[in-house]
Amino acid sequence: MPNEIIEGILEAIRLIFTFDPEVWGVIEVSFRVSLTSTFLAALVALPIGSFIGLRKFKGKNEITNLINTFMGFPPVVMGLLIYLLLSRNGPFGELGLLYSTSAMIIAQFLLAIPIIMGTAKAAIESVDPILKETVLSLGANERQLWWELIKHSKKSIIAGFLVAFGQAISEVGAVIIVGGNIRWETRTFTTSIVLQTRMGEFGMAIALGVILISITFIVNYGLTRLQARVD
Amino acid sequence: MNLLEIRNIHKEYYKGDKSAIIVLSNINFSVKKGECFIIIGPNGSGKTTLLKLIGLLELPTFGQILYNNKNLINISRKEKVNYRRKFSFVRQKPVVRNTSVFNNIAYGLKVRGMRSIDYQEEVNEIIQFSGLKGMEKKNARSLSGGEMQRVAIAMNFVISPELYLLDEVSANLDSMNLKLLDDFIMRIKQDKEKTIIMSTHDPLEAIKYADRIAVLNNGQITQIGRPNEIFTAPKDEFTALFVGYENILYGLAELDKATGLSQIKINDLIITAASQQEGEVKVCIRPESIGIAKEPPKNTSYRNTFKGFIENIRELGNICHLIVRCQSEKFLITITELSRKNLKLEIDSEVFINFKATDVKIL
Known part of the structure; x- marks a missing residue:
């Protein structure tokens, strides 16, 4: 077994530096799907989540509970639901999106929304209430207050993006169901590792795992640096 | 005519077990334009809550707050912002925004839609007056407590509101900052268009600035009157003990x-x-x-x-x-x-x- 790990790491280095087209294809699909879904989810979830955090209204506790529940929503179940919706006999079957990166983006988008929404809401709520009052008493309207609080809690909000992206890139259950693990098209790191392991190609599987971890590390490192810079 | 009228204000908070804590009850008073009205009382008497209610930062459980005869309870969010812009609220422990001293002081003017080139002069004048010259570009969060309080005072004074709400602003100030605060308050008092409502637990400060004093104890106003009335003829033992005789x-x-x-x-x-x-x-x-x-x-x-x-x-x-x-x-x-x-x-x-x-x- 240790031999296989070492072989896997050597294989990983070889695959990356020989620009193996299949590996680079997998990297490209993985990142395209996860970045797109996280970005789109942020566009939707950040305004809504921060708005929920900003205001007090009836039913806020229930909405909070709902968001928290969906934060831990099982990806496989999400994959199943999207599958049923997009399959030929499903309500959106005519769109023909099943087994495409679009389907994968939809699934990961829906999984990322509660994470970003929940963290944005918590970030806004955790701002010192005296700062909120100070900003209001200086004459800010709701939109100006909102912007001020976003600026103030950007670190926590970026942390939310990181968690959502981390979940998306390492997720396997949903993308394998709705993407179908089609070579050159919808194969990602994770689905590929599942396949290679099943076929006994441990070297390739470990290689992909190492690449996945390294790239995720680099992305996180970059975002963390950004997080430190914004302060 | 009264600028502000507080009618039968009552405020309670609910604890986790739904039991109520009464913070203010049956508060009634009015403040005239140009007046300096001081609320005096010990810690925990409800002074801050009362000022927050007037500053439209909180809602009373019931009661009315009339400003120029308009009831400010149950007005729309937009109207609330418009009224807040007529007020300023300086608190005992200031919080400044995580940006430069200049940007902090200019914030109130900026949110009112003023353009940067139009407020430069005003902001610089107040920076000069507050003794913050040379610190404009520093992050306000990096300042000392006293300097931060000066920024907080300056950012509320630059907007030149109709009504100043000052919540125990002199507490924790060293003598130099007290002098500055004194200059600011005297400057406002000279302008008969400006009204001050100020809370303090320092009887001497109350005598110094007040046209009228209200004594707040345990959420209730026990006496309202001119300073010499309060100090020479306290209505009850609490007032007498609290203010001391003078x-x-x-x-x-x-x-x-x-x-x-x-x-x-x-x-x-x-x-x-x-x-x-x-x-x-x-x-x-x-x-x-x-x-x-x-x-x-x-x-x-x-x-x-x-x-x-x-x-x-x-x-x-x-x-x-x-x-x-x-x-x-x-x-x-x-x-x-x-x-x-x-x-x-x-x-x-x-x-x-x-x-x-x-x-x-x-x-």
Whole structure:
């Protein structure tokens, strides 16, 4: 077994530096799907989540509970639901999106929304209430207050993006169901590792795992640096 | 006409177990334009909550807040912002935004839609006045507590609101910052268009600035009146204990070049004070600093000696309060019951009161 790990790491280095087209294809699909879904989810979830955090209204506790529940929503179940919706006999079957990166983006988008929404809401709520009052008493309207609080809690909000992206890139259950693990098209790191392991190609599987971890590390490192810079 | 009218304000908070804590109850008062109205009370009496309600930062459980005869409860969010922009709210422990001193001070003008080139001059003027020159570009969060308080005061004063709400702003300030705050408050008081509602737990500060004082205890206003009423005729024991007794007289001070001391003319009395102030002043003398005798004192170091008669005596156990009238003015004097008996002081006794020039506090 240790031999296989070492072989896997050597294989990983070889695959990356020989620009193996299949590996680079997998990297490209993985990142395209996860970045797109996280970005789109942020566009939707950040305004809504921060708005929920900003205001007090009836039913806020229930909405909070709902968001928290969906934060831990099982990806496989999400994959199943999207599958049923997009399959030929499903309500959106005519769109023909099943087994495409679009389907994968939809699934990961829906999984990322509660994470970003929940963290944005918590970030806004955790701002010192005296700062909120100070900003209001200086004459800010709701939109100006909102912007001020976003600026103030950007670190926590970026942390939310990181968690959502981390979940998306390492997720396997949903993308394998709705993407179908089609070579050159919808194969990602994770689905590929599942396949290679099943076929006994441990070297390739470990290689992909190492690449996945390294790239995720680099992305996180970059975002963390950004997080430190914004302060 | 009243600028602000508080009608039957009641505020309670609910704890986790749904039981209510009453913070304010049955609050009624009104404030006129140009007035300096001071709310005085101990910590936890509800001063901050009351100011927050007026500043539209919280809602009362019930009651009305009328500003220029318009009820501010249940107005739309937009209207609320418009009214908040007529007010400012300076708090005891300031919070500044995580940006430069200049941007912090300019914020109130910026959110009102002013353009950067239009407010440069105003902001720079207030920076100069606040002694923050040279710190404009520093992050306000990196300043010391006192400097931060100066920024907080400056950012509220630059917007020049109609109504200033000052919540224990002088607490925790060193003498230099107190002086600055004093300059600011005096500057506002001169402008008769500006109104101040201020809370404090310092009775002397209240005497200094107040046109009227409200005493807040345990969420209820126990007394409202001019400073001398509150201090010389406290309605209840709490007020008496809290404010302490103080003789407050209003007069005109003139500097006596020969002695270097102020001569304060109060109707027919002239009081000498160890101060160099001139013009209209408030004179404070603590009752225990005043001595009393039946004979005119011979050869004493007291600069102030007046003849009068005892108008009233209040016995309070071991000590007693004497009200002594000297011509137009009344003085409150505390002595021990024993010395009163020894001196055989009764109502209508003719007496001589005396106090040192250094015991006269000028505000």
